[in-house]
């Protein structure tokens with residue numbers, strides 16, 4: 091067994107603040123608090139597992155993106171729109187907060203579009219993405235007069251034009267579209283979340299003049315307004331240079347289109363993908379610094395090319411919501427397991443798992459955790475945090491030192507679960523999806539309620 095000599099009641103290990111919500115703190119008893127509420131009270135009032143979302147942190151991140159990018163790009167003469175990527179986590183409340191902080195909302199399905207519209211986000215401030223949009227999704231987007239539809243293939247350009255015509259959009263107000271371009275820049279935390287290299291399903295490639303041809307194809311449709319080109323190179327990117335290289339390629343494409351047709355794209359979307367810290371050793375992207383670097387690149391490349399600076403948009407998801415949220419679990423079975431080499435690993439089972447966080451199983455994503463209801467002993471054990479699903483890969487944290495006295499009934503808090511946690515949650519094993527509880531200024535409210543067995547059974551029509 092790994093660990094350290096017992097030292098009785100320990101001083102609480104400090105919070106690694108960059109991994110936790112900004113209002114997270116510890117009481118003198120080592121209990122975790124969020125926006126002034128103790129983990130114990132939150133668990134008592136809302137049950138576990140539960141996603142606890144720090145509203146102020148969400149608003150601060152949204153505003154940081156808006157202010158940093160507006161200021162940086164303002165200095166090179168460009169305006170900026172920040173679209174919150176709803177796929178990371180979307181609910182009516184967060185869509186409203188995003189809007190109140192000056193962000194627009196990026197959606198990629200009819201479902202996400204429906205949530206944004208229900209939140210009262212005006213169509214003009216919504217974008218619709220997707221590599222395989224249905225006719226119905228496109229028509230709903232056209233009817234909602236969304237600010238842009240990002241077309242993903244040649245075939246879709248014709249289809250959007252046809253549906254625009256069917257919706258009576260010829261002649262008058264044209265449907266604003268962007269073309270999704272893959273630039274060959276490969277970046278991101280895992281192969282499955284890198285999106286702009288060649289052998290994958292998104293967008294139209296720069297190679298062989300395909301992206302240029304797609305932009306020209308849009309220009310030939312009188313029902314469509316060519317707003318710009320769009321690119322997104324991956325997710326959980328820690329390397330700022332990848333964003334800059336990508337921006338250069340997009341600006342070159344814009345100049346090429348102008349040379350070929352005389353049409354200068356008014357906008358470029360440089361996507362999302364900014365990395366955050368999941369474990370203490372991760373270094374999150376420095377948002378203001380990145381905004382300045384990107385703006386410098388855009389400003390200087392446009393000067394070299396002799397073009398005006400385009401309006402810029404970006405689509406951060408994870409980096410707005412990821413660090414705002416902590417998952418609270420209750421510890422159940424604690425089982426020491428002797429390994430082949432004679433060492434012992436303590437399996438700590440919690441009351442959720444791969445149904446509320448699929449990222450470790452899907453991307454080998456790493457997380458950290460701490461006891462949330464007390465300090466625990468100074469002596470630690472080598473532990474693995476696992477869920478309650480009937481699957482050995484149901485692992486939340488593969489290797490972590492936890493207080494040796496971790497016991498049934500303790501609360502365990504896992505930070506940085508705001509992005510792609512609840513949004514990728516499933517009902518595997520008919521486990522009920524957890525609620526999302528927003529906390530702010532000492533008050534908590536449910537913004538997405540816990541699923542019930544009635545919800546499950548109502549879908550099963552026999």
Ligand code: LLP
Pocket residue numbers: 175177178196219283285322324325326361362363364405406407408409449453509510514
């Ligand atoms: N824009 C587009 C077109 C995207 O495809 C994505 C993410 C984003 C923006 C937002 O990226 P973010 O800033 O959140 O990194 N489920 C994976 C991430 C998939 C990302 C898909 N697209 C994960 O859990 O890591």
